[in-house]
Structure formats: C-alpha cells, structure tokens
Amino acid sequence: MISTPVTAPPASAVPHGAAVLVLEDGTRYTGRAYGATGQTLGEVVFSTGMTGYQETLTDPSYAGQIVLMTAPHIGNTGVNDTDMESRKIWVSGFVVRDPARRVSNFRAERSLDEDLAGDGVVGISGVDTRAITKHIRSAGAMRAGVFSGDALELDAEAQLALVRDQEGMSGKNLSNEVTTPERYTVPATGDVERVGSIAVLDLGIKRATVQYLSEHGFDVTVLPASTSLEEIRELAPDSLFYSNGPGDPAASDAQVAVLRELLRDGIPYFGICFGNQLLGRALGFSTYKLPFGHRGINQPVLDKRTGRVEITAQNHGFAVDVPIEGEVDSPEGLGRVQVSHYSLNDQVVEGLECLDIPAFSVQYHPEAAAGPHDAFYLFDRFRSLVKDRAANQTSTGDAS
Ligand SMILES: NC(=O)CC[C@H](N)C(=O)O
Numbered sequence: 289m290i291s292t293p294v295t296a297p298p299a300s301a302v303p304h305g306a307a308v309l310v311l312e313d314g315t316r317y318t319g320r321a322y323g324a325t326g327q328t329l330g331e332v333v334f335s336t337g338m339t340g341y342q343e344t345l346t347d348p349s350y351a352g353q354i355v356l357m358t359a360p361h362i363g364n365t366g367v368n369d370t371d372m373e374s375r376k377i378w379v380s381g382f383v384v385r386d387p388a389r390r391v392s393n394f395r396a397e398r399s400l401d402e403d404l405a406g407d408g409v410v411g412i413s414g415v416d417t418r419a420i421t422k423h424i425r426s427a428g429a430m431r432a433g434v435f436s437g438d439a440l441e442l443d444a445e446a447q448l449a450l451v452r453d454q455e456g457m458s459g460k461n462l463s464n465e466v467t468t469p470e471r472y473t474v475p476a477t478g479d480v481e482r483v484g485s486i487a488v489l490d491l492g493i494k495r496a497t498v499q500y501l502s503e504h505g506f507d508v509t510v511l512p513a514s515t516s517l518e519e520i521r522e523l524a525p526d527s528l529f530y531s532n533g534p535g536d537p538a539a540s541d542a543q544v545a546v547l548r549e550l551l552r553d554g555i556p557y558f559g560i561c562f563g564n565q566l567l568g569r570a571l572g573f574s575t576y577k578l579p580f581g582h583r584g585i586n587q588p589v590l591d592k593r594t595g596r597v598e599i600t601a602q603n604h605g606f607a608v609d610v611p612i613e614g615e616v617d618s619p620e621g622l623g624r625v626q627v628s629h630y631s632l633n634d635q636v637v638e639g640l641e642c643l644d645i646p647a648f649s650v651q652y653h654p655e656a657a658a659g660p661h662d663a664f665y666l667f668d669r670f671r672s673l674v675k676d677r678a679a680n681q682t683s684t685g686d687a688s
Pocket residue numbers: 349531532533534535536537560561562563603604605606607
C-alpha cells in the first residue's frame with residue numbers, strides 16, 4: 289500500500305525550549321521541552337518496547353509515572369484514535385531521546401507532540417535515555433520531576449525539594465482516579481458461542497481487554513473500582529475479572545476483600561497484572577516492590593505447565609511474594625495455589641493458578657496492546673474454565 293505521509297505541525301507550533309529531568313537522588317539531565325511545558329512529578333520508570341508508544345501512554349496503569357522509552361526514536365508513526373487504550377494519556381511525564389520531526393504512517397491522524405501537549409503531559413527529549421536507564425537499573429525506580437518553561441525559573445535546589453516532597457509509589461491507591469465513573473456493558477460479539485456474563489472490575493482497564501473478553505463470548509459489564517460486594521452479588525455474574533491498574537496493590541484492601549468473598553462463593557476468576565496481585569492478596573499472600581520493575585513488550589516468561597516460553601507485554605513495579613516451585617496452601621483457606629508462570633529475567637512470579645477453586649491470573653498482559661500475541665491463549669483458557677464449570681453445575685444440578 290502506498291502511504292501518505294502526514295506532516296507534523298510546524299516546529300514553531302510546539303515550543304522546544306530547555307527542560308530538565310531531576311531524580312530524587314539529585315541526578316539531573318538537561319534536554320529539550322517535549323509535549324506540554326511546565327512541571328510534573330512522578331515515579332521515573334523505563335519501558336523497553338520498541339513499538340507501541342501510543343498504547344503505553346494511554347494505558348491507565350502508568351498513572352503517576354514518568355515513563356522513559358529506551359527505544360531512541362519515538363513518534364514516527366504518529367497517533368490515531370483506534371490505538372487509544374483509554375480516553376487519554378495517563379503518564380505523568382514522558383522522556384525520549386529523539387522525537388520524530390515528521391510523522392509518516394498511513395494510519396496517523398495526529399502527531400504525538402500534539403496529543404502530549406493537548407493532554408498537558410510535560411515531557412523531555414534530547415537526553416541520554418540509555419544512561420538514565422542504566423542509572424535506574426542500578427539505583428532503582430525513584431521519584432522524579434520534569435521542569436520546563438516557567439518551572440525553569442526555580443533553582444536546582446527548589447526543584448529537588450519538590451521532587452523529594454512528593455509521595456512515592458509505595459502505598460499509593462490510584463484506581464479510583466482512573467476507573468470508569470459509571471458501569472457500562474459490552475455484549476458478547478464475534479464468531480464464538482456466548483459463554484456467559486462477566487463482571488469486570490475496572491482498576492485501570494485497557495480497551496483491548498474489554499474487546500477480547502466480548503470477542504471470547506462474554507457479555508461484559510465493566511464496573512467502577514469502588515463497586516461493593518453486594519452490588520456484584522446482585523448482578524450474579526457467571527464469572528469475574530479484575531483488570532490491570534496503577535498504584536500499589538498493598539493499598540487496595542477494599543477490592544481484595546470483595547475478591548476474597550467472591551472466590552469463596554466459587555466464582556470463576558481471571559485477573560491481569562493488578563488483578564494478579566489482588567488475587568495473590570485475596571489468597572493471603574503479600575506483595576512487594578520490585579527495584580525497577582518490568583515494562584515493555586519483550587519480556588520472557590516461562591509457562592511451567594507446558595515448558596513453553598512466551599514473549600510478553602508487561603508493565604509492573606510490584607509482584608506477589610510466593611515461592612515459584614511447588615504448591616502452597618492459601619493462608620486464607622482458599623485451597624492450594626501454584627505459580628503458573630515466572631519471569632526468565634529475574635524469576636519474579638508472573639502467574640498464579642488455584643488448584644481447588646476456579647481462579648487464575650497473570651502478571652503480564654495477554655491483550656498485548658501493544659505486544660506479541662503469545663499469551664492470547666489465556667482468554668481461551670478462561671473461556672473453557674467458565675464453560676466447564678457451567679457444564680458441571682448442569683450435570684450435578686447445582687444452580688448456585
Ligand atoms: N499494569 C498493572 O496492572 C500494574 C500493576 C501495579 N500498579 C504495578 O505497578 O505493579
């Protein structure tokens with residue numbers, strides 16, 4: 289196909305003054321303003337995806353984070369409405385080496401600069417992203433700020449004080465800031481037989497996840513993060529899903545308590561990322577903060593059941609604390625649990641499987657937006673779990 293290049297707005301429309309990235313350990317990197325100018329604070333993290341910047345930026349899981357892309361050229365294919373994973377860009381700030389001066393892709397509708405500026409996202413370009421990544425890799429993800437425009441009038445000490453005065457990511461509950469304000473439904477679509485209804489707790493869900501659940505035969509009801517146990521029981525869904533989302537899983541006690549009760553009811557459960565961490569907590573395990581996390585679309589994971597390696601999309605800074613070998617009893621009395629997947633980079637838990645109740649979850653993103661589709665089979669696995677359970681209940685006459 290012959291593509292028509294879409295030219296980015298003239299440079300004069302986008303201010304390209306100086307900008308500085310300040311880390312809480314006092315390290316400073318000077319570059320150029322990118323996107324909106326002003327000041328922003330957040331946790332600086334790096335993502336190793338070579339593509340998929342639009343899906344990354346619009347993934348609500350990144351709320352509160354200043355995201356650095358290790359791929360040096362960002363913005364080449366512009367942005368479009370189809371690849372939005374939510375209604376807007378959620379990152380607190382954006383750090384890139386070399387932004388595209390021209391957008392060239394037949395699907396592009398706007399330049400990335402325009403969307404960043406439009407959503408008020410303060411960014412910085414022209415910095416040595418490899419050096420910053422190596423620094424974060426050894427010193428850990430940390431609080432940071434980007435300052436440009438008028439914020440450059442603050443002296444270095446004042447900027448550092450602002451960076452150090454902000455709360456860190458540990459202990460932060462952000463779900464209520466990103467969740468849907470109202471419940472909504474998406475009927476089962478696609479070629480597969482309808483499998484039943486699913487209640488989806490939106491802790492920061494991506495559009496692709498809702499779409500794939502509906503395409504796998506689920507009538508989807510997406511619920512605000514604050515939905516109570518009684519409200520979910522009233523809906524009487526055939527199955528339950530907890531989404532990805534920003535913040536510290538240790539700060540989501542309400543959602544953990546709801547999940548624990550619904551697991552006791554015996555509802556089939558599937559969780560992704562934050563939903564994996566909250567399953568871990570509902571089962572009685574704890575979570576902890578990783579030094580710099582896993583973010584990108586090239587993260588290798590071992591499926592212990594098959595011995596197969598999946599290349600996965602990931603975006604997490606916390607993990608569940610369970611031994612990766614053997615079976616463990618749920619401290620909450622929910623039966624035996626085993627780790628189904630772990631990271632081949634650092635052996636961090638990447639999936640949980642309950643052996644006595646119909647529940648499993650993964651720490652990575654099978655919806656793969658963006659990312660490889662190696663883990664897409666998990667939607668089918670969940671579909672089978674729900675179908676088998678329904679068939680069992682019919683044959684045993686158990687309608688509960
Ligand atoms: N993508 C997610 O769901 C991230 C989960 C959690 N906020 C973490 O950083 O680990």
